[in-house]
Amino acid sequence: MAVKTLIEGVREALAEEMERDERVWVLGEDVGRKGGVFLATEGLHGRFGEARVLDTPLAESAIVGVAIGAALNGLIPVAEIQFADFIHPAFDQIVSEAARIRYRSNGDWACPIVIRAPFGGGVHGGLYHSQSVEAFYAHVPGLKVVIPSTPADAKGLLKSAIRDPDPVMFFEHKKAYRLVKGEIPDGELLTPIGPAQVRREGASLTCVAWGLMVHHCLEAAEAVAADGISAEVIDLRTLRPLDTGTILRSVEKTGRALIVHEDNLTGGFGAEIAAVVAQDGFEHLDAPVTRVAAPDVPAMPFNHPQEEAFLPNPEKIAAAMRKLAVY
């Protein structure tokens, strides 16, 4: 058991799975000799060679499309999209193709691929190196959407994703890569895709988040504890399939739900969670289901003042918690 960073969790998962199964194939821009722009694939090229750790041409649609084809012929591709902001050119290959290979062939063909992409802001990435894109994919039947918030989950969930028989979108918060440290148990670590995790128990309100926002929520929860507010914090970990059970059980206990995400408010995945709570948790609600999210502007600006203004942070979340608790 050793304390590691989130990106180390990613790196260990890739290395172990490539070691275990020679069908596992890493591809993407700069994943080879450079080891990826965030060094998530560092060392793999030297260890497994160019054919299994491939620097692709600059073409996201082909990265996904070629991965799909390779999966049809026996490989297990793990594609890296350099920044989630650059996944859009591959939207069609992911939504029309990867997500539907099994369904449209009535189960004859399968598409066991993983698509990894760093997302999220607060790193002076500007409009195109900061986006959250999970809502687009969490709406697509046939995809699984996973977002780890701890080093252990980054490793355990990525290993499960690589072994999953269906396409998995795996989003990693780039600011959390080195900021978030935690213990990773030694030995085989396979964390199931699906179940959410209660990171903090509480009775006053239920806070649902994913990625870096989980840590902001925990910080906010500590801050409001002083005012006698006990916030339960749920780390969703998997957005699709959604663990409604864990969310609803918590709301049943607290009667109050706060959903936090870094993505824009309108049509963000928080809306789905709010809709589920509003429909299935109605009897238990003592206050309006509340969302804290980024404003509806096209991604966060590069300049520091506006980047700050854009991002949800522990202060904004704590304020929402206080408001909700006294409703």
Place this chain on the structure above:
Amino acid sequence: MAVKTLIEGVREALAEEMERDERVWVLGEDVGRKGGVFLATEGLHGRFGEARVLDTPLAESAIVGVAIGAALNGLIPVAEIQFADFIHPAFDQIVSEAARIRYRSNGDWACPIVIRAPFGGGVHGGLYHSQSVEAFYAHVPGLKVVIPSTPADAKGLLKSAIRDPDPVMFFEHKKAYRLVKGEIPDGELLTPIGPAQVRREGASLTCVAWGLMVHHCLEAAEAVAADGISAEVIDLRTLRPLDTGTILRSVEKTGRALIVHEDNLTGGFGAEIAAVVAQDGFEHLDAPVTRVAAPDVPAMPFNHPQEEAFLPNPEKIAAAMRKLAVY
């Protein structure tokens, strides 16, 4: 005043705007001599010539990208994507480019384009000629998303969209094209983008829908009227910006909200409406906010039995109304 079909409304809007302003430029696959696969642009090629009614190469990303460029140099492009199912290859040009031209240039550049696409099913279109894609775009700041449900709105809203200074996504339900008839007032018709329309007044519950579903809801409302349930039916017309005022005023009156869409349930735009009602209408809710939508499978099958099973219809909606009314 004459009774016309929805597609006639579209055609009249295009012809009138092209007549009015020579900067208006129609482009897309088969929009020329053929007049579009649904004949929405029928007659325009003969009337305005090939340069202004252009059959493009088979390349959706270029259709949108070229339209953006043309808008930067003084044209007002109205791009047709042959089926909404084929808009995905243009996702990046729409989301990263069109939606952000103004924001990223701090107001120096603008992108006045309209992107039209037929969506929706029930026409034996199978997995790739039936989809609803509005949720993807209604999540994107910088875009306006319009979906008319009547011939008059098809005309009035499309004309407004063409005159709008910003990019507008204009989705037309393909089954409604000829099925839905209605009067179109003579003379200039400019229907503002934004305001929703109450199609039927009612006191027992609020039903929110768009496109063909509006008509299914009205049918269902008639059906349940016999049981003494008076359903108010709101035709959203514009999904972004969302007319929360009209929705909340109605829920304040009825205390019950039912949202209906043809798109898959999870992460559909109904989730956003449910979230808004759950947060801002909380005090008035007497029952859970309820959604009727397609199941979470990747688009509707071609075969008739499964297509039927996939689609929301008046019966399913009426059943949900009855359940909600007696909650």
Place this chain on the structure above:
Amino acid sequence: MSEEELARAVAARQPRHTGLGLDAEKLQRMYRHMVLARALDRRMWVLNRQGRAPFVISGQGHEAAQVGAAAAMRPGIDWLAPYYRDLAFCIALGMTARDFMLGVFARACDPSSGGRQMPSHFGLRRARIITTSSVVATQVPHAAGIAYAAKARRLDEVVVACVGEGSTSKGDWHEALNFAAVHRLPFICIVQDNDYAISVPHRLQMGVETVAERARGYGMAGATVDGGDVLAVYEATRAAAARARAGEGPTLIDAKVARFTSHSSDDDQRRYRPREELEALLRRDPIERFRNYLMDEGLLSEAADEDLQLECTAEVDEAVTEAEAAHEPDPADLERHVFAEGS
């Protein structure tokens, strides 16, 4: 006369197919595939007009290009990433008349999609014909990926991807060809150029006569062939497959063909194609052309041809009867196969 001269003289007198190493039996099988495909294709239009098939899309006029290419492939070993006109291609690789008609009627046991997809959205696992969507050109990167896997796994497999000429305008087509060229993959892209993308004519689709001109720009081999000449297509594809298997990389083949029918049952090509053009088309029937060749070479008699026609008609009749009688998909199965079952 030297040995060499003699050999050349013999070669000169020898029929084309012998020079290509094709024997009578193989030619007759190729001809049968074309005839059966045409019979199935014609019948599906009848079914459509009778209201028994809501949607049909056709390969009439493309048969020689498809069967010629298939003849250079090893069924069950080499892969096909098809498109919706590839009926004859699929027949040649082992799809049965019944398989096809089950798709036309969208029956539960349709091997392409269990009736979930429109007809002619081919897929047949046992024949290594991959599942395809309606979104054109998306299958070309898939084909490149299959080829990459074959190369990585040291499997002796060749992958053929088919698209129409309009689909070469798509970004995916470019990205896939570039990838295949960079890695010198065992990949062949056959463009079936029928001059139209629904109603959009060639001149508005690309600025060149033949898309094969693009091969050089990727660093791959390219060829333009008369897609109405089954032997010419066989020869070009065989050469491409040989290159692929020798590790010499991919090939782009532009096969010029004629689209006999409207784009699909939802289209009427008289709206945008001049009558003379449509009449000229009918003089380009690839099946008639092959029939004449076989007869000239004494490999087919009038009688044998009539028998074959009757045989194929009977096969189509039987396929229609069986397929129409087969079960429709069960609504209860709507939510199956979104994910692996029991996962």
Place this chain on the structure above:
Amino acid sequence: MSEEELARAVAARQPRHTGLGLDAEKLQRMYRHMVLARALDRRMWVLNRQGRAPFVISGQGHEAAQVGAAAAMRPGIDWLAPYYRDLAFCIALGMTARDFMLGVFARACDPSSGGRQMPSHFGLRRARIITTSSVVATQVPHAAGIAYAAKARRLDEVVVACVGEGSTSKGDWHEALNFAAVHRLPFICIVQDNDYAISVPHRLQMGVETVAERARGYGMAGATVDGGDVLAVYEATRAAAARARAGEGPTLIDAKVARFTSHSSDDDQRRYRPREELEALLRRDPIERFRNYLMDEGLLSEAADEDLQLECTAEVDEAVTEAEAAHEPDPADLERHVFAEGS
């Protein structure tokens, strides 16, 4: 000696730039643009190391390609769809040192984006430099659209789009070139080929030596030029612009350049480029090369050059001081310009 022979003899003795119709003043302006761009570029790295600029991305080594091309354009009439290395290009078209530094410091009055975008995401309305995103190649279809509008509106305008060689692998690049070729648009795509896409080498990016090979496949003119030779790039671009204005359609120019710096301040090219390669680079400085030419031609003296260097340094100092002192964007403006104001 015949008239003709005489003319040829004269031409032979004539300096290159005279043959190209470039006078001393124009050459000196071009040289100044290169020197100023380099000085700004160098300074931004210093600012980055000092922690005063969080992110920088460079054009060092590309200056001749950019200034040579710009010299063949009419500022304010012709359009540029730039990419992030086009600092020298933008300077040559009228961006000031101050404009640029306002972007480096992400100040409110940065003319590219008001500090909303990363530095070097150029846009300058008054100079017809369009706004660009970080998503590579997306600006190429925009350029084709601008050119289509120019043609439709019968405006005498030429549109230049720049990308790196890696970006030619993107579908958008292909779709845009095809569209421009079909309509014979006044469009020029200049590929600045520096052998790398971040760390991905040319051999893994494409299967050809020069992407100009692709021009023929679209039906457009193509040329490969030494991007370190400002006059060669000027000549190629001038010819392309002449073709464009004569209605003869688009041109694809592949300019071979050297990337002196790491990809950006987030990269370290020593991780993936051999030392010898990096050392060889420095012998390919396009500015030094142009300086030598000017001196050989007697158009620049050591003294004049020193003055110019000092002048540019002063200009950079002033720009940095002014920009750093300028206001940061106001958080209250975060939600402005999502839509037209008052609409």
